[in-house]
Amino acid sequence: MASRYHEVYAGWQSDPEGFWAKAAEDIDWFRRWDKVFDAPAGVYGHWFAGAECNTCFNAVDRHVEGGRADQIALVHDSAVTGTMTRFTYAELKAEIVALAAVLAKLGVEKGDRVIIYMPMVAEAAIAMLACARLGAVHSVVFGGFAATELATRIDDARPKLIISASCGLEPGRVVAYKPLLDGAIDLAGHKPASCLILQRPQLACDTVPGRDIDYADAVSAAKASGTDVPCVPVAATDPLYVLYTSGTTGQPKGVVRDNGGHMVALKWSMQNEFGVAPGEVFWAASDVGWVVGHSYIVYAPLLHGCTTILFEGKPVGTPDAGTFWRVIADHGVVALFTAPTAFRAIKKEDPKGEFVSKHDLSRFRTLFLAGERADPETIRWAEQKLGVPVIDHWWQTETGHPISQNPVGLGMLPVKYGSPCVPMPGFDVRVLDDAGHEVARNTLGNVVLKLPLPPGCLPTLWNADKRFHDAYLAEFPGYYKTADAGYVDDDGYLFIMARTDDIINVAGHRLSTGAMEEVLAEHPDVAECAVIGIADAMKGQIPCGFVVLNSGVTRDIAEIEREVVALVRERIGPVAAFKLVVTIKRLPKTRSGKILRGTMQKIADKEAWAMPATIDDPAILDEITQALATRGIGV
Template sequence: MTQGTTQGAGTTPGTGEQPAAARGTGTYEGLYRRSLEDREGFWLEAAESIAWTTRPTAALDAGERPLYRWFPGGELNTCYNALDRHVEAGRGADAALVYDSAVLGTQRVYTYAELTDLVAQFAGALRSQGVGKGDRVVLYLPMIPEAVISMLACARLGAVHSVVFGGFAPRELAARIADARPKLIVTASGGIEPNRRVEYLPAVEEALEVAGVPDLPVVVVPREGFGHVLADYPGWLGFDEALAGADPVAPVPVAASDPLYILYTSGTTGTPKGVQRDNGGHAVALSWTMRSLYGVGPGEVMWTASDVGWVVGHSYIVYGPLLAGATTVLYEGKPVGTPDAGAFWRVVQDHRVKVLFTAPTALRAIRRADPELGLLTGYDVSSLVRLYAAGERLDPETYRWAGEKLGIPVVDHWWQTETGWAICGNPAGVEELPLKAGSPSLPMPGYELEILDGAGAPLGPGEEGNIALRLPLPPGTLTTLWHNDERFVASYLSAFPGFYATGDSGYRDPDGYVYVMGRTDDIINVAGHRLSTGAIEAVLARHPAVAECAVIGLKDQLKGQRAVGFVVLKAGASVPEDQLAAELVALVRREVGPVADFKQAVVVDALPKTRSGKILRKTMRQIADGEDYAVPSTIEDATVIDRLVPVLTQRT
């Protein structure tokens, strides 16, 4: 598949270089204003950084409002843009992927040529199993190279991947299988934690049974040291065996609007929502951000210390750096404990990392273990020019600590699974703006951000309200929810007509800087993992002694929030509270997974409710966090709050 002849004018095929709009010439203000006033011109110019089999002649198709489509008529292949074009440009010997496993003590570098060959061959293996354009493949994998290879192989075929974080329990995996209806599952023997090994194969087997597809094909990456092995599962295929019998596949062109992946995020009802990302808008947006937001180009090293199971891993472990022709680091380890709080600095030194992207919870973990960063002195981190944080609010104290100790800019930026890239940030490749503690800076090009009151009226500087984004959203954001346009509109576009409701509250200061204060719904954020309180409540409610329950997210110095359950027992239930708490914690761990980090359940005699039966979770959370609170006038029984105050303030 030769695409160089259809590239946009002014682009050097395969180099990752970008046209003027994408390189960030000029100022932030000028680019931002142009992105709103000349949307067509701005994004068509940015699209010149991508190789197209059929070049788009328009940027935006607004014919199906509010379901907008980017780059109508355009065709491309995302895998070709991430791999083949760099090889064709003579950069095949350059490092594409660095696998660094702190838990195994091993490293491996894959060049662009090597990675392209492996991906092409595994795409052939998937095709031999019946996977084709538009088919879904669920990936349930740890942080190993095969995860990246599998994602790119799906993209090469025009198939749609859905990565499920390996820490999720079988029923959570089953829910995603049932919704995506995949042709095949790719998994591994298990994941390796500092003090334990998580077996994946029995979880996959159970999930397939629960989803009602026990005979779905499964490809397994064998790993040593696990109790369950491939031989225990007749009919399942080994990864190397699948590769050995496969013929390489050339990139399959797809429409710009065709889905690249589905990534599930928690819904307030407890039912996961499948965020759908397109091929064209995604490639253009991520290519733009690599140069303009992160300042990373061909041959430079970016390390995103996340997981491929999360959107950050999709965007900036896999696709973004490879689209830019950069080197990406795939790290299997933790910020502390593998072996110590100097692990991050060792990785930066070993691979000459220019930009590090991590979550605030990782920084807090390092700070707790090594408050003076004494371990930093043992490593040469002179290659590191910026540290980016996202996934939850970067508290000012951690922001200042990291900046002072490292002596480099610490850049907070804010985005969501749904947006796929930063809503607000500080665009180093355009203009390095002043940083402010507690703020992710300013809206990125294409995001027309407003602070609205409950009725949808705009608020002024310093006034906190609902953060909303005027439609259309820029390229790279979700186009809809997987096979559920109605839920997409109801979940995101109905609260404020003409706007996407982020579900976050915040305000802007007189300089226009945005401050994101927290969620406006019942999704909690535990170490950057968005979890539905409804899903956890559903598990607690299964216990035979529990009559009703509420789960709230309380402030946690390390992880941002922690989930705490409050349960009302059934009449006559006599289980000791300590025993009940232990059983509930075990139940959540089994049904939701360790990522919920659920460790506390408290028995109460009643839960505060409105007359319509809504539990006042926000009020409970405010009391427990020591914030000012007002008892709503709609409360059914105000004495319940009075009885809960000592429980919330003493037991949490």
């Protein structure tokens, strides 16, 4: 069908408040707003000022009341344990009400903070929604985070209570959470009054008398008592959650998400951007500890009346590279949202896509990729093997929903490989030079968003308005700094090439590491790659490429590296000064799939570096150090 995108985007531009007021009609309000947008409020303004609402009511209760009580709302699919649990909307509500009753009995009230430190279990989503029901502010910390990292979040959020579990499960190993939780509480200056502990059968834990409470026993008692807990009205501008993201100073930044604008933006995105209808099955293969898990495992699908999948497993190894296709087939998934790194892992293990044909993917319509640049080669591979549109889209923890994508629900636009397509309504994307002046089309610069940010974006950082202003708004007055570098082409398509920190200066030429990575990924033997700039006395910086080869490649590695160098010189030119390629077994990544380029660069430049809190496997950095040392780098 012909795309309605340009018409819809122009409609938002001509009347932003009218656009979002209309979108807000899809949300149930206890009290309507006095102002759609209150410009003088907060750091840059507040959305739906004066309105009262409840996110849990909109995500669950209204569907139970409106005819979806018996529809499956949440599926917990654990490829690690081989178990599957389904909750209808009515059953999900019963679990949420029981847990909310437990929290209320323990003194949790509107505005109190609750930290959720859990693995990928259904109880993690239930805990988020129970907090929302009470008007409490949840802060999910990725399960298994080190005690020191958890302690900094405890001291910043000052939670009344922590909800945790005895353990998390990774392929081939059990991660004990309780010692990490106990260690964090010992380190933290703030002490929570209580901890609710979910005992998992794979590894039970000891509890601290007077503080720790058994989750299952407490919830069972609340169910037996029949206690009802109604949804507590909160201001639309009240915080729903705080999600910590790494800060450049080492002190994590608590991204705040409000209730009203968040619901409006996410509900609108499901149909118009993702092209998913109420009642259909949507799967975001992420973790509840990341923003994708918040927005598109828990909140957006349930607000929209969909069935959502909460998956405990990995794209490979639980048990094989066909796990994703099994989940799609078993549950009738129509759209999958995951990170490009997941598909690169699948492609590495199954380059011919032989597992795809073993499963019925007839209901599967669209694949969405975000979280890391989606290189054209990975997109082409996914298109070819799956036979569905592959949509690269771009957003951030801070925005909470896509800034730029191909809007499936409004009608797809032509695909341009390497581009997350066009800005979504609400986002006025500009590209500026370092002095704050707009640059010409097709010119690399700082990607910024003209204020105000739309509903659903962060209004501030937790208890840190000045830090929010200084980190995001001060450098380019009137704009939000994304810290990404890119350009807009003649058709208005956005190209995100790298974090601004990853733009390297080679003999006075500003070059994008992302553009070089696109070229490396085209080599048929390369599964994954990363490019960093390393210090050079003559040129300032020179690029260094890291490549991970596909499984089963037996060709001479030196020959492959020479071919990769030649490919970059051919596509980008001698100006790139690209001569150095290092073949490695795996790339260092965060648990959400982002490649740790900055840490790799510090190792190469012999700079001091700290172990990133979010790293998936610390041993990989030793491998990187050794691989560089064999080339005389970083020693």
